[in-house]
Amino acid sequence: MERYDIAIIGTGPAGVSAALTAKNRNKRILLLGSRQMSEKVEKAHEIRNYPGLPFVKGEELAAAFRDQLDRMEIEITEKRIGAVYAMGDYFALQAGEEMPEAKAVILATGVASAKTLPGEEALLGRGVSYCATCDAPLYRGRTAAVIGYSPREESEAAFLSEVCSRVMYFPMYPEGPVLPDKVEVIREKPAEILKTEDGPTVVTAAGKYPADGVFVLREAVAPAQLVPGLETDGAHVKVNRRMETNLPGVFACGDITGTPYQYVKAAGEGNVAAISAAAYLDRRENRKE
Amino acid sequence: MVKKINGQEFAAEAMKAPVAVVDFNATWCGPCRMLAPVLEDISEKYEGKVSFFSVDVDEAPGLAMQYRVNSVPCLVLLKNGEFADQSVGFRPEPQLTAWIDSNLK
Ligand SMILES: Cc1cc2nc3c(=O)[nH]c(=O)nc-3n(C[C@H](O)[C@H](O)[C@H](O)COP(=O)(O)OP(=O)(O)OC[C@H]3O[C@@H](n4cnc5c(N)ncnc54)[C@H](O)[C@@H]3O)c2cc1C
Numbered sequence: 001m002e003r004y005d006i007a008i009i010g011t012g013p014a015g016v017s018a019a020l021t022a023k024n025r026n027k028r029i030l031l032l033g034s035r036q037m038s039e040k041v042e043k044a045h046e047i048r049n050y051p052g053l054p055f056v057k058g059e060e061l062a063a064a065f066r067d068q069l070d071r072m073e074i075e076i077t078e079k080r081i082g083a084v085y086a087m088g089d090y091f092a093l094q095a096g097e098e099m100p101e102a103k104a105v106i107l108a109t110g111v112a113s114a115k116t117l118p119g120e121e122a123l124l125g126r127g128v129s130y131c132a133t134c135d136a137p138l139y140r141g142r143t144a145a146v147i148g149y150s151p152r153e154e155s156e157a158a159f160l161s162e163v164c165s166r167v168m169y170f171p172m173y174p175e176g177p178v179l180p181d182k183v184e185v186i187r188e189k190p191a192e193i194l195k196t197e198d199g200p201t202v203v204t205a206a207g208k209y210p211a212d213g214v215f216v217l218r219e220a221v222a223p224a225q226l227v228p229g230l231e232t233d234g235a236h237v238k239v240n241r242r243m244e245t246n247l248p249g250v251f252a253c254g255d256i257t258g259t260p261y262q263y264v265k266a267a268g269e270g271n272v273a274a275i276s277a278a279a280y281l282d283r284r285e286n287r288k289e
Numbered sequence: 290m291v292k293k294i295n296g297q298e299f300a301a302e303a304m305k306a307p308v309a310v311v312d313f314n315a316t317w318c319g320p321c322r323m324l325a326p327v328l329e330d331i332s333e334k335y336e337g338k339v340s341f342f343s344v345d346v347d348e349a350p351g352l353a354m355q356y357r358v359n360s361v362p363c364l365v366l367l368k369n370g371e372f373a374d375q376s377v378g379f380r381p382e383p384q385l386t387a388w389i390d391s392n393l394k
Binding site for chain 1: 315317318319320323326327330346347350353357358359360361363377378379380381382384
């Protein structure tokens with residue numbers, strides 16, 4: 001399989017800017033995201049502080065990004081990345097069934113708004129899981145509680161109900177849910193996840209629901225979950241002025257590195273991240289020679 | 290080398306080693322597949338000091354229960370057969386060697 005020089009995850013202003021600069025430096029890049037670019041760009045009504053584009057509408061800016069990428073012959077690969085693994089001298093990116101590889105990675109995935117529940121992070125891997133299809137077999141014949149943040153997660157709960165003896169489902173949204181009869185739907189808002197003698201327990205205002213495993217399923221992937229081993233500060237990735245993270249070869253830019261959340265800041269950091277990534281690759285090459 | 294063992298071999302080998310790192314994994318687990326080559330690399334570095342084993346949780350559900358493995362991959366570190374520490378999920382090599390070193394002190 002071909003190995004890219006730089007994989008750039010995200011097609012907001014940070015990722016687009018990083019891609020343009022990396023391409024300019026003649027690096028082989030893999031840009032992952034969407035041809036819609038970014039919801040946060042598309043949905044902006046009117047942008048007053050993007051230099052050179054006075055009063056540009058969000059959708060116009062998104063179209064300009066697309067056009068500029070096309071003219072620079074940068075392709076957008078429409079894939080969601082589930083995880084980035086540091087394999088030693090390269091990175092493996094989990095993109096559905098595929099596993100593209102790159103020598104360096106730039107994270108430009110924006111900020112995820114989802115806040116974690118109290119107790120959730122402390123119990124991660126010790127009774128709390130984010131992936132039903134990954135960990136379900138460990139709960140064969142046991143009790144699972146599922147906290148689902150969108151109807152998309154119902155299929156995971158249905159899958160669990162084939163393996164577990166009992167499944168409780170806490171929908172965090174008003175509609176539905178549509179689930180097999182075996183699944184008990186509990187319309188109460190989880191306030192925290194507690195470790196008790198009976199195992200991890202979902203606590204709501206009305207009651208306590210002990211289980212063997214608690215699955216917390218939401219669309220947004222926290223950065224530390226996206227890249228195991230990455231040093232974060234809550235929802236943000238820790239970087240220095242060169243946009244380097246604690247993992248050599250991994251860079252981050254845009255909203256994911258912290259406030260202020262601004263287009264130009266994101267684009268500026270994307271530029272820095274690409275230059276740092278290119279320098280990292282050149283240093284590596286020189287060392288080999 | 291990381292040696293694949295079953296439930297019986299666990300008692301005979303992993304429990305007898307002065308220091309053992311046991312990788313509890315499963316064939317259906319993506320992160321486990323990524324961790325395996327990283328651990329193989331690490332095992333070379335600790336040759337003669339730490340023994341490395343791999344256990345498929347589907348083949349040894351009893352062991353997985355006993356060591357409270359409720360997410361895979363899960364590394365369990367044993368000292369003279371006694372549970373000393375565990376590390377859950379994929380982690381890059383430098384972090385894993387730091388984890389092992391902190392247990393060797
Ligand atoms: C309505 C609105 C109006 C705003 N107005 C202004 C303004 O006037 N001026 C200003 O400066 N700022 C404004 N902002 C803030 C601005 O939108 C953000 O700061 C900016 O979009 C951040 O850029 P980014 O590239 O870091 O992330 P984003 O624009 O959030 O882009 C993230 C990208 O990553 C992709 N992605 C995420 N996870 C994955 C994954 N796992 N795999 C693959 N792709 C992934 C997403 O699909 C998206 O393409 C506004 C925001 C909103 C919502």
